[in-house]
Amino acid sequence: MNEKKTDDFHFRHPTIADGAAIWQLVIDAGTLDQNSSYLYLLLCRNFANSCAVAERDGKLVGFVTGLRSTERPDVWFLWQIGVAPSARGQGLAGRLAHFVLDALMPQGVRFLETTVTASNEASRALFAGIARRLNTELHESELFTTELFPGTDHEAEPLLRIGPFDTASVSE
Numbered sequence: 773m774n775e776k777k778t779d780d781f782h783f784r785h786p787t788i789a790d791g792a793a794i795w796q797l798v799i800d801a802g803t804l805d806q807n808s809s810y811l812y813l814l815l816c817r818n819f820a821n822s823c824a825v826a827e828r829d830g831k832l833v834g835f836v837t838g839l840r841s842t843e844r845p846d847v848w849f850l851w852q853i854g855v856a857p858s859a860r861g862q863g864l865a866g867r868l869a870h871f872v873l874d875a876l877m878p879q880g881v882r883f884l885e886t887t888v889t890a891s892n893e894a895s896r897a898l899f900a901g902i903a904r905r906l907n908t909e910l911h912e913s914e915l916f917t918t919e920l921f922p923g924t925d926h927e928a929e930p931l932l933r934i935g936p937f938d939t940a941s942v943s944e
């Protein structure tokens with residue numbers, strides 16, 4: 773399994789033993805949709821290569837979850853990314869995303885897709901930075917509009933599509 777240690781952070785792909793801590797980080801993040809703990813176990817078991825966690829002093833302080841579908845194997849769909857408040861503003865989210873991209877690009881991933889609400893400035897800055905480091909385009913389009921969600925209080929989730937990129941296009 774790929775592992776990487778930078779500064780005091782340790783990056784690796786998750787195992788099912790991480791599912792509960794990822795679920796707790798989602799709750800602590802405050803702005804992320806909360807899902808069942810089962811779902812995180814499933815992601816850790818079946819999509820570990822498309823997910824990553826960051827540890828500091830043996831404690832999980834950041835995660836990214838995502839998946840690749842068999843219909844669109846050149847796309848990494850990044851589903852949720854979160855960093856504990858105590859570890860924010862140190863480039864951790866960007867490094868988590870690049871850790872997964874480093875694993876997936878050699879397998880033919882050429883695009884990153886995600887959805888981000890209009891109000892999530894930190895997240896938008898994060899994806900703009902990723903596109904910049906990959907020397908590629910970021911394109912936004914309508915995807916999950918408000919009326920598709922049950923109830924009335926879910927913001928629209930437009931699609932951000934970053935790419936194309938490959939290992940040669942990455943800048944440090």
Ligand SMILES: CC(C)(COP(=O)(O)OP(=O)(O)OC[C@H]1O[C@@H](n2cnc3c(N)ncnc32)[C@H](O)[C@@H]1OP(=O)(O)O)[C@@H](O)C(=O)NCCC(=O)NCCS
Nearest residue numbers: 801853854855860861862863864865866894895897898901
């Ligand atoms: C979004 C989030 C993951 C960013 O984590 P982070 O480790 O602090 O982000 P980074 O340090 O890698 O910063 C990434 C970029 O965002 C910018 N940024 C970080 N926090 C910001 C904020 N509050 N407002 C505006 N920009 C911000 C950074 O300056 C950086 O930009 P740069 O690449 O141009 O330098 C974190 O704020 C978080 O967990 N938020 C709650 C969960 C969430 O909203 N997740 C995203 C939706 S899936």
